[in-house]
Amino acid sequence: MQMQYSDDLIQSYIDLIKQKEDSVKKKRALARLITLIENGGPEIAQKIIPQIYNLTGHAKIIGITGAPGSGKSTLTSQIADHYLEQGLKVSVIAVDPTSPFSGGALLGDRIRMKKNFTNPRFFIRSMANRGQLGGLAMATKDVIHVLDAYHSDIIIIETVGVGQSEIDIFKSAHTTLVITPPGLGDEIQAIKAGLMEITDIFVVNKMDRDGADKRVAELQTMLDFAENIEIKNDQTQAKVVRCDGWRPPVIKTNGVTGENVPLLLENIKKHQEFLNQTGFIKKRLQFRYKHYIVEILKYFLVKNVEEIVFTNEKINEFIEKILSHEQGADPYSISGAIMEIFRDRYFS
Amino acid sequence: MERKIRLIVAKPGLDGHDRGAKVIARGLRDAGFEVIYTGLHQTPDDIVQSVIQEDPDALLLSILSGAHPVLFPEITKKLHENGVDDVLVLGGGIIPEEDVPALKEAGVSEVFGPGTKIQEIADYIRANLKR
Numbered sequence: 001m002q003m004q005y006s007d008d009l010i011q012s013y014i015d016l017i018k019q020k021e022d023s024v025k026k027k028r029a030l031a032r033l034i035t036l037i038e039n040g041g042p043e044i045a046q047k048i049i050p051q052i053y054n055l056t057g058h059a060k061i062i063g064i065t066g067a068p069g070s071g072k073s074t075l076t077s078q079i080a081d082h083y084l085e086q087g088l089k090v091s092v093i094a095v096d097p098t099s100p101f102s103g104g105a106l107l108g109d110r111i112r113m114k115k116n117f118t119n120p121r122f123f124i125r126s127m128a129n130r131g132q133l134g135g136l137a138m139a140t141k142d143v144i145h146v147l148d149a150y151h152s153d154i155i156i157i158e159t160v161g162v163g164q165s166e167i168d169i170f171k172s173a174h175t176t177l178v179i180t181p182p183g184l185g186d187e188i189q190a191i192k193a194g195l196m197e198i199t200d201i202f203v204v205n206k207m208d209r210d211g212a213d214k215r216v217a218e219l220q221t222m223l224d225f226a227e228n229i230e231i232k233n234d235q236t237q238a239k240v241v242r243c244d245g246w247r248p249p250v251i252k253t254n255g256v257t258g259e260n261v262p263l264l265l266e267n268i269k270k271h272q273e274f275l276n277q278t279g280f281i282k283k284r285l286q287f288r289y290k291h292y293i294v295e296i297l298k299y300f301l302v303k304n305v306e307e308i309v310f311t312n313e314k315i316n317e318f319i320e321k322i323l324s325h326e327q328g329a330d331p332y333s334i335s336g337a338i339m340e341i342f343r344d345r346y347f348s
Numbered sequence: 349m350e351r352k353i354r355l356i357v358a359k360p361g362l363d364g365h366d367r368g369a370k371v372i373a374r375g376l377r378d379a380g381f382e383v384i385y386t387g388l389h390q391t392p393d394d395i396v397q398s399v400i401q402e403d404p405d406a407l408l409l410s411i412l413s414g415a416h417p418v419l420f421p422e423i424t425k426k427l428h429e430n431g432v433d434d435v436l437v438l439g440g441g442i443i444p445e446e447d448v449p450a451l452k453e454a455g456v457s458e459v460f461g462p463g464t465k466i467q468e469i470a471d472y473i474r475a476n477l478k479r
Contacts, residue, residue, distance in 0.1 A: 111387035
């Protein structure tokens with residue numbers, strides 16, 4: 001199945017989403033742009049993002065992640081409700097997994113978000129991860145920018161149900177919530193690496209269940225540990241992610257009844273104020289755009305490399321050397337030599 | 349450029365029987381489609397909004413309560429009013445044969461009853477996409 005689009009069509013969608021007033025046409029244009037980016041990847045995104053980038057930077061981006069069934073969608077719906085009541089424009093990207101066997105996907109996050117389907121200030125998009133590891137889809141970063149240019153005040157990104165190491169969300173969100181319901185393991189789970197390290201706010205959802213208070217205590221103990229371990233000369237990415245001086249609060253919630261959701265929102269606000277006051281927001285954004293650029297570069301470099309290796313005549317000389325077992329000619333040495341050529345051409 | 353086919357499976361009205369819709373959603377997932385299931389008790393407006401936002405290639409409506417002569421045309425009318433004319437609309441569930449011509453007249457492309465093979469629906473969708 002081929003994808004049909006023309007540059008004129010893309011342009012007309014971009015013009016529509018730039019409009020201030022909301023309309024059905026504008027929503028449809030937004031939906032179409034997202035479809036184009038999902039199907040076309042960076043090839044299409046490079047026609048769209050440069051035209052809208054100067055409209056971005058307004059939206060607050062909230063990431064919601066956690067194990068499957070921890071209540072991410074239900075809580076997303078509750079959080080969206082509150083922002084909508086405040087008169088804000090809210091957009092949600094809800095990511096669910098693609099089957100590695102059929103390539104199909106069952107996207108069921110909308111089921112939990114029925115209440116505001118018809119609110120003109122609300123936009124939900126279900127997104128299959130299409131095999132991307134890390135908890136998000138390849139298109140997510142680009143789509144966040146499109147939603148930002150669409151004048152969303154709040155963008156909520158709900159990841160696939162994650163395990164321990166699908167942590168890409170912190171490269172996109174201003175504030176990352178990790179949902180961790182009671183009954184999922186002991187305090188050792190809480191000091192493991194990965195998910196627990198990227199958290200800005202812990203949410204112990206399903207607070208009505210047994211073990212919720214124990215879960216809170218375990219997380220607090222883990223945070224006590226973290227505060228008392230000081231690593232000298234910690235210049236790693238961890239420093240940017242953790243933000244010295246911010247101890248992630250642990251909030252109990254009930255996603256079904258909405259209990260404590262206002263408290264959660266207060267803490268999201270506090271976190272965003274903290275980022276702004278301390279200047280960490282800038283560090284996070286620098287970090288975020290470095291990752292964004294690396295992803296784009298990876299795509300286009302791989303494409304270039306493949307083109308060059310498979311079409312450039314000069315490569316054949318190198319290949320011949322490998323085949324004839326010439327001194328110093330093996331796949332690694334030759335790749336090193338090719339890298340040198342690349343560096344000379346593009347980075348010197 | 350490859351593109352994935354996206355579908356919405358929706359249950360309009362008060363009918364609470366969604367086993368069929370779930371089987372269809374799951375089966376079409378296995379046939380390689382991206383299937384958005386929106387859950388029970390959807391109003392025509394809810395469904396139209398989901399279609400606008402999710403930009404699917406086809407909308408699959410399932411109903412077992414007998415309300416299809418009212419709800420299906422209501423949905424196709426609202427889709428048209430919102431400028432959505434390139435989405436294939438299919439019906440399923442318990443739908444008497446004598447009702448089918450009127451539904452087709454209203455813009456439902458095909459109706460699939462009990463016993464339909466998933467493969468048949470998958471083939472029909474692939475062969476009849478409107479874009």
